[in-house]
Amino acid sequence: MFSIVVTRQRVTMTQRKRLSNTQNTPQSRRQHGTLVAEEEDDDPTFTQPSSSQVQRGLERFTPAQVDQKTAEVVQYFLMKDQKKIPIRRAGLVKDVVKEYRNIYPEIMKRAERLFDQVFGLKLVEIDKKNHMYILINKLETVEGSSPINTPTSPKMGLLFVILSIIFMKGGVVRENLIWNTLKKLRVDPGEKHEEFGDVKRVVTDEFVRQRYLEYVRIPHTEPVEHEFHWGQRAEEEVSKAKILEFMGQLHEQDPQSWSQQYREAHSTPSSSQASTRSQQR
CATH class of the missing domain: 1.10.10.1200 (MAGE homology domain, winged helix WH1 motif)
Structure with missing residues (x-):
């Protein structure tokens, strides 16, 4: 599935840019069980x-x-x-x-x-x-599109796959399911990847700091387990309808066959976000 995402976008090696200044993993802290980047208090x-x-x-x-x-x-x-x-x-x-x-x-x-x-x-x-702000491409969102409707880099393709899994599973996914799915796509979080480097750091640190994902500790688990939710930026930027279309093409299925996800994807933005948040609690 991951290779399909990247291939569909015809991403060439010469177009891929690596962020050299993201090699060092910043320290992090927990807020109400959620792993977030260590940042200066207001x-x-x-x-x-x-x-x-x-x-x-x-x-x-x-x-x-x-x-x-x-x-x-x-x-x-x-x-x-x-x-x-x-x-x-x-x-x-x-x-x-x-x-x-x-x-x-x-x-x-x-x-x-x-x-x-x-x-x-x-x-x-x-x-x-x-009091945290982000910038969104207004021209794209007005047309019903979003920056991650069509991933423009392998890293965004990786994120798109993870967001798709979370959405299709009802808004909350245990991390083991994410890691096992990525392994099937030949992206092993336990090994250094040619394109992403430390995959687990990219997913649990970089995507979390960017607010695309929330990485939440599950209470009363031993050893400690975590689950993934959509982050605040993803709620603002990513089209659930496009994710459902992608899943339909991938499985050769009518998107409406996933009735619950279809209703959520085609509801108003406010109700869609409220639905996702209620599932996460």
């Missing part, structure tokens, strides 16, 4: 300015200064988004906004408008509690 000294505070803050800067700071924020997002890792408000305020924090909402509003009108991107806050 700045406790920063609170969202009120409208009146923003208005007073704007009086301190010239329009050119505000435009310049907005451009710096946009550049920061574009640079960070190359690794597909969500951008935290804490890092954004600390590294870029700095002394302009009193007009943070205005800067973000302008940045959002620039992403929309100039770059065709949509700025999405995927975690309102921890």
Whole structure:
């Protein structure tokens, strides 16, 4: 199945780029049983300015200064988004906004408008509690498509296969099933892969940090076991309908024959996400 995903996209070796700066595995921590990347906590000294505070803050800067700071924020997002890792408000305020924090909402509003009108991107806050943002290709999602409808690299093909397994199994899959399936596709997580390197690290660390996957510890298991869920970014970017179409082609079956998955894939985005989340709890 994995070879079919890659072959369908006609990916050549010359088109494949390896991320040399992802060789070192960052430390990680657990939140409510979920393995997530170790990241800086939100700045406790920063609170969202009120409208009146923003208005007073704007009086301190010239329009050119505000435009310049907005451009710096946009550049920061574009640079960070190359690794597909969500951008935290804490890092954004600390590294870029700095002394302009009193007009943070205005800067973000302008940045959002620039992403929309100039770059065709949509700025999405995927975690309102921890204030984490991602960029989505707005032009593709408007047309009902998404960046992972048709994987453009072997690594995205690997992710597509894993997301397909999770979706077809009802939204939650034990890790052993993932590893056993990948072995059948000649991608052994216990061996170094020519294309992916350390497969287990890519799946449980890189894809988790990018919020494509959630890697959750199963309580009261000995030895310790984990399960995979779709991550927040996958919920925003990936079309379940396209996954079902792919599975139908692969098994030469009508996608509607999987009635539960078909209903979920063709429901509204909000109800689809709610359905997936309810299955995960």
